[in-house]
Amino acid sequence: MTITAAADGSALGNPGPAGWAWYVNDDCWRAGGWPHGTNNQGELMAVLDLFRATAHVPDEHLRVLCDSQYVINSITKWMPGWKRKGWRKGDGKPVLNLELLKELDREIAGRKYTFEWVKGHAGHDLNEAADERARAAATAYQQGVAARSGPGFAGAPVAAVPSQAEASRADATPRADAMTGNAAGKDTRTATPAATATRNGAVPAAGAGPxxxxxxxxxxxxxxxxxxxxxxxxxxxxxxxxxxxxxxxxxxxxxxxxxxxxxxxxxxxxxxxxxxxxxxxxxxxxxxxxxxxxxxxxxxxxxxxxxxxxxxxxxxxxxxxxxxxxxxxxxxxxxxxxxxxxxxxxxxxxxx
Structure with a gap:
């Protein structure tokens, strides 16, 4: 069986009130957010919570639909190189969003999954549903009202919606983060062609002249x-x-x-x-x-x-x-x- 879910994030002000959500269907989705965060943090948190919510069915293949090239490439392309370089980028600077990436690295170990890029705001039903819920969560934090968290995944252990702490730790020292993670476990990650290429073709090399x-x-x-x-x-x-x-x-x-x-x-x-x-x-x-x-x-x-x-x-x-x-x-x-x-x-x- 394959579980297909869309994951998305939202930030009003970027950074500002932020939300995240993953969506399988109207009876299976979850959302949350923080008073202050970035769009990338929302995107990462949506994927992280999706893996956590499906951890009780580790043998099921997880197909993640995502409109963020940053998230897809962080997980499917860049993470091994970051580890080899001591969790630093090619220019020697620390990787951003440390805590979220650490947690993601732990959660995906041993899991079977595929990431697929979908164009955002283009009428894709699952992506639109996730985007709507992520934005609603960000708006709720902006207005100081309770955000709808959703029913979650059937059979998953009851867990609180992640607090701002997970994102704030990642954002505590912008440009001074360092990513660590757990390399243990069999790496079964795969990516569709759409997930490993930019919208116009191959992934650009560093310093290629933008x-x-x-x-x-x-x-x-x-x-x-x-x-x-x-x-x-x-x-x-x-x-x-x-x-x-x-x-x-x-x-x-x-x-x-x-x-x-x-x-x-x-x-x-x-x-x-x-x-x-x-x-x-x-x-x-x-x-x-x-x-x-x-x-x-x-x-x-x-x-x-x-x-x-x-x-x-x-x-x-x-x-x-x-x-x-x-x-x-x-x-x-x-x-x-x-x-x-x-x-x-x-x-x-x-x-x-």
Missing amino acids: FGQTLFGEPDLFSELEAEAFVGTEASGKEPSPEEIVEALERELAGPDARGDIGRTGVLLHPDFMEIGSSGRVWTRDAMMMALEEGPGHPAELEILGADRIGTSAVLLTYRSYARQGTVLRSSLWVLDGTKWRLRFHQGTPEA
Whole structure:
């Protein structure tokens, strides 16, 4: 018998009130959350609780449907390499979300399972049901009301919905986590082709040349960045223009702080972000995140060539970047998503 379940996470603010959920059917699902967490932590917690909830049927094959490339690749691709390197990434920095990954490593040992990537918010019944419950849990924590936890898995031992402690331990020292785990047990993990490839093809290698070589992750940096970047204009009573905001955000993405903190810049990318890199390769947001998880690349200096407003909700920024590899002519399309500017498209062309 195969147990098919979707697992999903949600964070309102990222980080902010967070929720997670797994779903088999209306009579078999579970959800929970914390007052403060990230989307990735919610995704990891959903999968962890699913394995715990099915631990009493270890001989059943577990088919996990997940829209997070980060979670799938953490479990099916990166974990062995992280262990060999002492639970550090390719750039020598500690792996994020320590406690959750430790617990996942223990729970999957000896289990039979398959991960399958599904596109989120695309009408997949199980994924939509898990997403709805994860978001409901996050919303409940945001509003300070009780979150529905669901019936759970039939026959599973009664267990409390995980508290914030499991996520807060993983998030206690961002960028200073270290992942440990239990390598014991037979490794029966498998992954479908969709789980081991990005949306546009093969998994990118570290340092393969994505925009600035370093982007993305989770926390919302907008209010912090805008307060810091425009303190002078605020003091003079002048509101920063969209062009000024976009230029400041672009420089932030190219700077050393962003390159050293994958979580700081992720929210700047639009969910439909795409890049045509200087190598000619097409990058999606997920592919970029996976590449940066392995290695942040090198910082670059920017020479702004132009900032042109396109209507009221888009700015096209053109500039030249200077890095160790040479100069590249670049263009970035920033769009207004609600009240925040997010990077929708980027292209780089090596300068002759």
